[in-house]
Amino acid sequence: NPDSTVPMIGASGAIAGVLGSYLVLFPSVKVRGIIPLGRVSTLQELPAFIVLGMWFGLQLISGFASLGPEYQSGGVAFFAHIGGFIAGVVLTFVFMGIFPQPPVEERQQKLYERAEKHSF
Template sequence: MFPIRDHNPSDRTPFITWALIAINVVVFLSYFPGIGGQERLLMAFYMDWALVPAEASQGLELHTIITSMFLHGGWMHIIGNMLFLYIFGDNLEDQLGHLGYLLFYLASGVAAAFAQMAADPSSTVPMVGASGAIAGVMGGYLLLFPRARVDVALIIFVIIKVITVPAWLMLGLWFGLQLVNGAASEAAGGGVAYWAHAGGFVAGVVLVLPVWLRRGGPGFWRHNHGLPPHAERFSEPPAAGAQPARYDDAPASTKVPRAGQRRVDRQSPWGGSR
């Protein structure tokens, strides 16, 4: 199960999200097509620029905490990461502003790196990927937009079905899988940095918490429904025969949308109609 889009428009053009995607793609194309099939050269490159917990935990090569966030291990790795960033990043940037979002993204990536180092400080396996920072974006999205609708592709053997689920369900399941797989990978010696994912996710929730509280905490879900103001959800349609109110005179919570505006069914903060 992986997301393909959300139904959560944003007011602000996500310049930083687009720039982060572009930087990751350009960096990947600058090295991987040339040395991706040569394991020795690829490993030497990663040893210089990827995060090696055994070194960073001793205060060595600390620059790799940042540089590793812009490296990837293969085509599916970068495609998956950039898809998640594209879907969830624009709404966080809308709420945090361009500079605030950039700092949030980098801070989440740093927190993810430290979480992985804390889980296995003696590891000599290079860690690469934007997954930790993007996990922070997902954690912040979960707090601010728990009931935003997300289309996910559900793959069962050879059958692919697209379903729509609330963000809290999709992101909650994803976070739970990181915890379960992280605990299992210690014994199995898995190569995915699950604890970096979990650490980045938690960091994202914590970093966005002041914004959520400043917006009114649970009231942000109640009054704004976890969506930008222009995407306000509307009440149930009026009874048959009722005269529609003029848009400019109607209360904000019951305005009839103008032609071309989007109408979205009203839902409770954790999914389901009310």
């Protein structure tokens, strides 16, 4: 509620930022979840970009609906989720430009060598 004088605290905006970063880094990774279909539910695997796109859309709808005079949000800061998600996407691209990463195969080889060096 924009007119409320009660502050909201929480980490959900930061968690939304992690989701935004995940979208940039792993868009095609399959995410397993339960899809409710009326009285029946099914377990499905969908690409992260679809799941996170639907989640972001739900946050947008809920956020704008919460601006109406008759809406009671129950203490959910939808615009913190939206802002955190967008910040996560943007900052991930910024940091990828500032700190370029070697190809995946090279990173995996370095991790393997490091693990082999420190194994018993």
